[in-house]
Amino acid sequence: MPSSRILPEFELLLPESVAEAVKLLKKYKDKATVMAGGTDVIVSGTQGFATPYVISLAKVSELDYVKFSKSGGLRIGALATLQNVADTKEVKANYPALYKSAAINGTPQTRNMGTVVGNVMRASPSGDCACALLALDAKIVFQGPRGKREVAIDDFFIDYKKTDRKDDELAVEIKVPAPKKGVVSAFNRITRTTLDLSKVNAAVCLTVEKGVCKSVRIAMGAVAPKTIRLFESENLLKGQKISPSILEAISASIGGQLSPIDDVRSTAEYRRDVSAVLVRRTIEEAIA
Numbered sequence: 001m002p003s004s005r006i007l008p009e010f011e012l013l014l015p016e017s018v019a020e021a022v023k024l025l026k027k028y029k030d031k032a033t034v035m036a037g038g039t040d041v042i043v044s045g046t047q048g049f050a051t052p053y054v055i056s057l058a059k060v061s062e063l064d065y066v067k068f069s070k071s072g073g074l075r076i077g078a079l080a081t082l083q084n085v086a087d088t089k090e091v092k093a094n095y096p097a098l099y100k101s102a103a104i105n106g107t108p109q110t111r112n113m114g115t116v117v118g119n120v121m122r123a124s125p126s127g128d129c130a131c132a133l134l135a136l137d138a139k140i141v142f143q144g145p146r147g148k149r150e151v152a153i154d155d156f157f158i159d160y161k162k163t164d165r166k167d168d169e170l171a172v173e174i175k176v177p178a179p180k181k182g183v184v185s186a187f188n189r190i191t192r193t194t195l196d197l198s199k200v201n202a203a204v205c206l207t208v209e210k211g212v213c214k215s216v217r218i219a220m221g222a223v224a225p226k227t228i229r230l231f232e233s234e235n236l237l238k239g240q241k242i243s244p245s246i247l248e249a250i251s252a253s254i255g256g257q258l259s260p261i262d263d264v265r266s267t268a269e270y271r272r273d274v275s276a277v278l279v280r281r282t283i284e285e286a287i288a
């Protein structure tokens with residue numbers, strides 16, 4: 001039985017560039033775990049999920065950035081911490097859903113170590129930034145032995161902790177589209193305590209013109225084996241004037257799109273019931 005305190009032995013590799021990190025991934029493939037902030041890798045290690053090699057990105061300083069331009073949008077390097085992202089004023093101004101998902105994530109300690117890219121790569125169905133970035137239509141940029149590859153976040157989450165990442169690929173950055181006129185977003189979650197992982201989370205991103213919803217993406221976490229979009233609810237809202245009756249119809253449509261489970265954080269029944277309220281509130285917050 002693995003101990004809950006002692007890390008299994010592994011060899012720590014410390015590349016100093018993306019090229020070096022990719023070389024190591026090419027050599028060790030699934031025998032190596034990439035580590036950014038390590039807030040998940042180290043916890044998983046104490047639970048027995050360890051590989052013989054850990055490739056730490058700590059010295060790959062070229063990945064430590066958050067960049068924003070009005071025309072190009074947001075680019076988050078693989079070493080940018082949750083706190084770096086929450087502290088970037090353009091994130092707060094243009095991507096409120098992402099801002100909140102980073103700013104409330106874990107504790108000050110984990111926000112100063114954990115990364116936004118790590119939050120997505122971890123592919124936990126309850127990941128907070130993962131949910132916000134799914135609503136915001138983000139893209140993930142990978143670098144591997146065959147060169148660069150860009151994956152839409154819609155295609156990234158495949159099943160429970162199963163993603164489109166190949167064993168020899170490093171996620172180098174996440175891109176979020178440039179903010180367009182009329183685009184609003186919001187994120188909300190429900191937890192047992194403020195420091196806990198989400199029981200349920202929801203994020204929305206809408207384009208509203210004269211009160212009419214022109215485009216919409218609704219994402220939810222911890223209600224299925226992976227972070228999901230609520231396509232049926234999106235179809236109800238798109239093209240409609242946002243009114244109390246349409247919001248009621250959306251709330252009623254939500255339960256049937258979820259496949260929640262009972263676990264230590266909540267019950268399937270609670271998750272299903274509260275989701276209808278959470279999504280409605282998140283839409284209302286976004287358009288307020």
Ligand SMILES: Cc1cc2nc3c(=O)[nH]c(=O)nc-3n(C[C@H](O)[C@H](O)[C@H](O)COP(=O)(O)OP(=O)(O)OC[C@H]3O[C@@H](n4cnc5c(N)ncnc54)[C@H](O)[C@@H]3O)c2cc1C
Pocket residue numbers: 033034035036037038039040041042043078082104105106107110113114115116117118119120121122126127128129169170171172195196197198
């Ligand atoms: C006390 C505590 C509280 C937490 N609270 C929250 C919370 O409120 N909300 C939440 O969503 N999560 C929470 N977490 C989970 C975790 O801290 C976050 O998801 C964090 O963002 C993970 O980032 P990291 O850089 O530490 O990832 P790491 O631990 O370094 O990596 C996580 C996973 O992603 C992979 N990975 C990381 N970077 C790359 C890369 N560049 N390329 C390829 N693969 C990569 C790793 O191999 C690993 O599988 C919490 C964790 C702890 C310990």
